[in-house]
Amino acid sequence: LEPDLEKPISPEIELLATATYHARDAQARCVDVAAMLFPTGHNIPSDALIAGVSSGLRGLVSAIQKAVMPSLAGEVETVTSCWQLLSRSGFLREPPLIDFMLARHAEQHLSTNLAKASSVATTEQLPALLLDNVNPYIAEAAQILLAAGGMRGISEASLYHELSPELLHLTVWRVVAALQILQGMRDSDVIERAKELLAKHEEGQIARVAARKLVHFLGKNEALLLGSPETAGLDLYISALAAETGIDHDHALRLIDAHSCAPFVTLLKARGIPREDAMAALILLKGFDLTPREISVFDEGYNVLTTEVARAEVERWAIERASYLAFSGQVGEGA
């Protein structure tokens, strides 16, 4: 952390400490500038994406801090220091957490696209129609899905409610560790509140999990309604697509929100969607981003590509993603 200029330290130590802090930054700047100039991905992330992920991460950390240490609400300095400590620890850079934030960004983007393009109101979409279903599991899951979907983006806390148990567990304890380091002491109240927060978290209350439960119970019975984002709603549509192609929900979101429409087209083919329905889904979710070139690639390629080849390709993507999320963490820890 930057030397605290408010504290009385001898002037030469103060000067050296400040000089060293900034001198060391010279090497780090090489890495930062190189990453900005020569990003490793094919598509350079937009400023909007970076800002969205950054503010999402800050919101997530801040919400967890407030939940485990309510007295922090007005302490801007500690909140900022905690964020800095976590940033420097490398934890906030870990792929599973960034992947989660990117998936939320994709969710938001696709949701906006769908709302603009769709003529079906939320109240007429499948989750609302299932509220009074005779199967209590279906009715309950539909209720949870609608409630969780409605809460999305309303508060900072809504973000950590959406984290998977594994990721929430990891994040909460990292935040607790950072707070304890800053306080210089073990605070059993903070630990107790962290335990409570984790114990109260129910995976079944997450929108995408409720959607997956609905897909589980509906199965092929509602294939027609589940096959269109307009009638199924985004969560349920993505869940059905993910379940049928063997990938996870967040992976499906990120593939659909990719710079090109080709991954989404491949997913649609892997699911065996007829060309006309695939085109409709494409327009609904990607209509505002489609270029003439992309539409022509879709037009020429969709009927030639076979479902088997598409499925095999999607399966490979799933394996690559799983390896990346698991392995990058291990290597990053210097194992």
Add this chain to the structure above:
Amino acid sequence: MGMSPILTQPVTGEVGPEGHLIRADEPLRRLHLRAGGIDGGTLAIPGLLALVRLTQKLKMRLARNVRVAQGEDDFELWIETAYYEGLVSLSIQGWEAFLETDDHQDHINSFTLAAGVFSLQFDQAMRLIASGGAVPADFDRKNFGQEIFDILALDDDQTAALKANVAKHALHRELSILLSGGGNAYGFEANPVFAKDGNFTGYICAFSPIRPEQAAPRQPTAPSVLFAQQLAPALRQPLGRIIANAETIGSKLQGPIRENYAVYAKDIADAARHLVALVDDLGDLEAVERPDFSTARDSIELGDLARRVAGLLALKAADHQITIITPHMDDKITASAEFRRVLQILLNLVTNAIRYSPDGTEVRIQIAERADMAEISVQDQGAGVSDADQEKIFAKFERLGRTGDGGSGLGLYISRRLARFMGGDLTVETLEQGGAKFTLTLPKE
């Protein structure tokens, strides 16, 4: 809307801290018994047990779909778990399919009767999920949930063949191999099983006893085999705990400690990590020194491989402000060798380059082709390797006098052996401008 029959009551059960199924509604109990479990014993349904373990670890409430194999078919269950003082309660919903399929054991039984004395069934992930017939009395029930590779004495070719099947999901193939244990030798035939929708769901293996003279001249239980199969897993677990605990102490999560104690804790964690790396290296050493060791032939685009390695080690390099430079996207050279092994060699070379280079320097990965060979080289800006040491460095346990840097002295020895097994070589030279350049040559495709 057409629906499955509705069950408003979930099937429930309770699992103890050690994974024992201590209470279960009848359908769950039946499923557990069919999967090879016993009343009050460890939950024998792998997918379910994994979810229970995760619930115990996180102490949180989970809700997930779990795939369960039963006979020829796979079923998906919706399961919600909750944790309370070491116990995990299970609530299984969407149970319909199981109630309708009470006789699936018939398949495995008939298979067993026709083909051998007993049979073992493995799921898509090659984990043991069921047994049938006269399973030997000394067969350890802890094997349920373990991977086939951990249970049977497979050689590298057989392991590769089975793994290839798993990856491709549908390859009819029969294997005859030997299971040695408990004083008896068995031959077995592994047959892939497919669900009604054509998806690969695992293997059923039928075992029959064979006379001792039929048994392949397998290497006697050499210490090295014992190490890889038994000692290595036994060592990794306690070492993992040492690392985790030392890191916890070092990070002062449990309260402030004296700074030098935090440094000691970091030293302990580093030493344990070094031991884990050594355990891994010794396992590889055992493999490459076996007379029957062989490698597969994959088509490897070396530029792509270089970029993967750079991506995997980017964080490690960034810690030392080291930049990894990879070949241009348009440069493509394809080699014919085993992908996994080449990746292992390249990771080893780049890790070494990062380890022995000054902070803030560059590590450059380049690809080239000469006649019928493809080359991939790793060049650093470190101290280089003197002429006298350029052969010594590839010797077993050779550290060139270095200590305390996390190396085992086996990495380059293993890498060169692997390279030569694949029809190539691994060499080193010192560059005029300083730094070492390791070059891996492989047959071109």
